[in-house]
Amino acid sequence: MINRPLDLDAVQAFIHIAELGSFTHAADAMRTTQAAVSLKLKRLEERLGCRLVERTPRYVQLSAQGAAFLEHARELLEVHDRALTVFAGARQRLTIGISDHVAGPELPALIARMNAQDPQLLIEIRIGSSGDLLQSFDRRELDTVIVRLHAGRSDGEILTEEKFGWFAAPSWQHRADEPLPLATLAEPCGVRVMAGQLLDAAGISWTEIFVGGGVTAVAAAVTAGLGVAALAARMLPFGAVDVGPKLGLPDLPRLPVLLHSRVKDGRPRDALSALSAAFRSAVRG
Template sequence: MINAPLDLDAVRAFVRIAELGSFTRAARATQVSQSAISLKLKRLEERLGCRLVDRTPRHVDLTQQGTEFLQHARILLEAHDRALAMVIEPRQRLTIGISDHVAGPELPAVIARINAEAPQLVIEIQIGSSDALLQQFDRRELDVAIVRFDADRDDGTILCRERIGWFAAPGWSHREGLPLPLATMPDPCGMRKLACETLDAAGLAWREVFVGGGVAAVSAAVMARLGIAALSPRMLPPEAVDVGAGLGLPALPHLPIALHSRATTADSRSAIDALSSAFRSAVRG
């Protein structure tokens, strides 16, 4: 039974010799002399009690024991390097929640911008409703939440204000005398609440014709001509039409997008700055 630990430098030297097929090249790769790497191999062989390498004038061959040991040596070194990296240079994780009504088609570009600014961070992004994301943020399950502004809170920073309209598919028309067909997301969606309360306040009859589990589903229902929806124009295909004025519907307010953050490190703050700039650019665009 082997009790004494292996010398990892000697194991690494053996792996380099095996991979490069030469003591000279292995010595150059590890920046030591050829005699030093030969000595490391000799000590490893003595420690294991077997010959790992057959030396010939032209090249180096592994013995059967050397071939069998090589796989285990690589696994040992990989485990050592992973463990060391976790202690010396752990990768920070930044967990971001983005409202489904905010994320939009620009999300791939937003992610790329964050990664370009802070490539060393592990970025985790969750998409959900503003209400649910704020609850997660309060439970410290999220480092950052980008959501529709909540008037009951005073801890967020307004990034920008986004136009909201009543959108329909090209050529869609409303049958006069019938309630307005509305595509929405389920409660407690804030956009649904805004749309319904705005129509009720104006005394306009409406009926729910579609409930989608996300903005993409609501947008698809609109483009399928099921009805209209209150959405940001960037959440819909370019050909979608704002029918609010034509139908005499009440104007919807520009809604703020709020950032909630508890970032503490310089890398996290840089990533959040990039994230904020990306959303400002998306809304302006």
């Protein structure tokens, strides 16, 4: 019989571990250390009298008791949040800009993760180019932006880095006597500029065959066999191949994803920390 109340921070730590599959990512989401998260979980397990998480050198997995407790843990925090909402007044708003080269297929899951962190927070997300979003951020139209490294900017917190490649449809063939056909994003796009500069420096003739208003449109052009695009692998539909080595194209660098934010504390910062941790987990796999 449990005769003392559960520590809600420890319950939250357990949920983060379960959903993110990592003590490190859970620590990121809670803005604390891995050791602190481990201690919270240990105390929760001691309070419940069972092991909730099985740890191995390669992965984190819920035990049978942990899997059974997870839904109850979520319900407990939801009831807690609803109780606080009665006294919270108007919803707080968090306005986030995410670069089109960063927002990938994981975006719905990331939004769901933020909502789970704070269902009463009003979240507004805008998708655009890194340059445009940074300008909006500097004008204080956005609270936070998650963007690619932008020329002339050295600020921001690095969330992760991603390797880019020259992707094409499996059936696409390049005619050696023709310029390399590129599918790109419309200006301004830092990746578009970088790709063109690298090709020029390597003495490779190229031409834009398709200009899309978003990465989804560029990926569709690649899938349709129009040409090659410089993109991160997670942005492409399954089956696209990196033709860079085969065609002797210049190596594309690992490009950082940076977080710029004026949000320092409170509920919006907690939600933003959950988003950052989930994003790192999604990109690194």
